[in-house]
Amino acid sequence: MFETVKSFFSSLFPSLFSDQDSVRIGLYGPPNGGKTTLANRISEDWMDEEMGSVSEIAHETREVKVKEEVTIEKDGKSLSFNLVDTPGIATKIDYEEFVEQGMEEDDARSRAKEATKGVIESIKWLDSVDVVIIVLDAAVDPYTQVNISTVGNLEARDIPALLVANKIDLEEADVEQVRSAFPQYDVVPISAKEGDNIETFYQALVDMV
């Protein structure tokens, strides 16, 4: 109960609940990039439990979720952190798109409303994370203004970031396209869903923080 109440208030006022000893790693990126799938992968691999639900319909994650005290151990190095899964950042949200994907109109309107709040919350949390994992769908054009703007914000705030090109299990995945869009980052190709190359990702994360 206490944890639920704490989680609710900490999502509203992240700075009030900051713990100086805990590194906060935020998962950021556009909707449907696979942030929650990666959060679940990390959480299942190291804590043996899921973190959130995933869906083919965009904006499944509509509020920030925090998994506390995750510890990764890799080649003798260990990294403890709080994992922050954020809603996807978008510039437009139309409930009719959810209806087209099979949702009832009332549910679609409600999802759209919650999704707009989720985007606002995600951006707010940029003030409270220490490290960011940018999660992009390697099968989708990465050169969008939302992605450029997210990266620009991280650079302006001096927040170190690891860029993952997710969904490499898909035939259309093009990791080189992600690399050429953001040449300032070392890109780690993974499939969070299938676990492909996930050990390389853990190594890169431990090495970076």
Place this chain on the structure above:
Amino acid sequence: MITFKFLPYKEIEGLTTKKRIEKILGLVKENEIVLLEGRLEAEEETKLIQRTMQEVDDDFTGIEISVLHQHEVESGLFEQVKGKLIDLLLGNSYGFTLIGSAEVIKEVEQDPDKIEFFAEDTG
């Protein structure tokens, strides 16, 4: 009819972030496609997205935004030096930013050299 509003950088240069966003969103919500000379700061862009999300309703589903600022992704030494010089001399007044309502701009395709967009006449 699809209409464009060219916004010279000097028209927003002296404004606070809040006023810049209000001006741009005001035009966008009148279904103007705004062609801004230069660009906003990255943090201003995210504030614009935040403010846009607060305004989303049945009639306004958000915005499309795209920035043409070529040297941003060029990684060669000469391009980097050129980019730094341009930033030093012109600041954010270099490049162009396209912003429009998502009801008007249906799709944007962007790469470092060009922006292509597909607009729909809502009038």
